[in-house]
Amino acid sequence: MPSPLSDMARFAPACREVAFLEDFFARLRKAEKNGDFSLVRALVADDAILRTSGAVEPGADAVMAFLQVMAKNRWRIAIVGPKGGLISVLVSPLANDGSIGQSHEQVYHINHDKLVELIAIGRTPDMVYRPRSQPN
Helix, strand or coil: CHHHHHHHHHHHHHHHHHHHHHHHHHHHHHHHHCCHHHHHHHEEEEEEEEEEEECCCHCCCCCCCHHHHHHCCCEEEEEEEECCCEEEEEEEEEECCEEEECCCCEEEEECEEEEEEEEEEECHHHHCCCCCCCCC
16 A cells, blocks of 8 residues: 555645646736736746747747736636646636636646746637547
8 A cells, every 4th residue: 555655745746836826826916916027927937938829939028928918807717637747727707797708728837836838729628628429
């Protein structure tokens, strides 16, 4: 029977990545309120990559521009699946009346406590979580 310590060692990277993203999104919300995105920028690697459905843009400036636009809107996040430095996040826009809009997936690639890649290609949950009976 494996020891609890071996289980902790196995799940420690995923827990660290989730904690990183929780801190990241807390900083993003705070930055939107006070206008200072330097604490968010500190978590983005200089050579980060932004992948959208329309383009691949290298550099932290592209990632930060995307995040600043995202921060201006109200949204709710759900961290879905951390695995090997990649974390899937469902981002759901919130309307002023409290209703929730169509969720879409973003994938965050984290390496050495820095965001190195943000993938936001507009996939919705029905595109992401397909039953086995419905192949791609």
